[in-house]
Amino acid sequence: MRAGKGFFVATCVIASTGLMMAAMMLIAPLTIRPPRGPVGPGVAAKIATEIRMIVPFLVYLVLITFTPVYHGVRVLATRRAPDRLRTPFHTTANAATIAMSATLIGLAVFLRQPVFAAMSPIGFLIGVGQLQFARRPYPTPMAWWYEHMSSMIGGGIAFHTAFLVLGAGRLIGLRFDGAVAVLPWILPTLIGIPASLIWVRYYRRKFGELGVSKAAA
Numbered sequence: 001m002r003a004g005k006g007f008f009v010a011t012c013v014i015a016s017t018g019l020m021m022a023a024m025m026l027i028a029p030l031t032i033r034p035p036r037g038p039v040g041p042g043v044a045a046k047i048a049t050e051i052r053m054i055v056p057f058l059v060y061l062v063l064i065t066f067t068p069v070y071h072g073v074r075v076l077a078t079r080r081a082p083d084r085l086r087t088p089f090h091t092t093a094n095a096a097t098i099a100m101s102a103t104l105i106g107l108a109v110f111l112r113q114p115v116f117a118a119m120s121p122i123g124f125l126i127g128v129g130q131l132q133f134a135r136r137p138y139p140t141p142m143a144w145w146y147e148h149m150s151s152m153i154g155g156g157i158a159f160h161t162a163f164l165v166l167g168a169g170r171l172i173g174l175r176f177d178g179a180v181a182v183l184p185w186i187l188p189t190l191i192g193i194p195a196s197l198i199w200v201r202y203y204r205r206k207f208g209e210l211g212v213s214k215a216a217a
Contacts, residue, residue: 095131
């Protein structure tokens with residue numbers, strides 16, 4: 001429990017600082033990423049525009065990291081009471097995640113960034129899945145526990161992906177070039193999804209719900 005609370009607090013801090021950085025990039029982009037040398041007004045304006053175009057992606061990373069962890073914490077707190085899970089903040093956070101997924105698709109086309117297009121479905125899956133979970137009868141008595149675990153691992157996947165892609169090179173000098181350049185984008189997912197499936201299967205068996213179907217529940 002303490003580890004989970006610590007992870008949630010850390011996620012809130014990261015989300016807050018990420019949103020503050022996004023705001024600063026919009027207001028004073030050249031302060032966040034100053035040019036390497038003297039540039040004219042036209043070049044400075046172009047650089048500032050390029051920096052501002054990254055802001056939606058940064059906000060998207062914040063949402064796909066924070067939203068599943070918040071959802072996982074709320075699921076644990078409400079357990080078998082989905083009506084308590086359906087708060088305005090829960091709905092707004094997931095709706096914002098879906099909206100930013102759509103924004104990222106448009107940005108991917110405009111900037112010709114296939115990475116943005118490849119990552120955009122994650123927000124749809126998170127937002128739609130969590131809204132549905134909060135609005136449908138739970139398929140089994142312990143469904144809230146499996147949802148909690150999956151959500152927390154999903155947040156961990158997003159966190160580690162963002163760290164490897166954006167922070168590993170600057171903070172610890174870890175760089176991925178050439179054929180391994182795709183590793184930061186896929187490695188957390190390749191580890192996290194199987195771990196989530198194995199963990200959920202273990203607890204389904206432990207709670208006697210491994211063979212229980214939604215129809216039977």
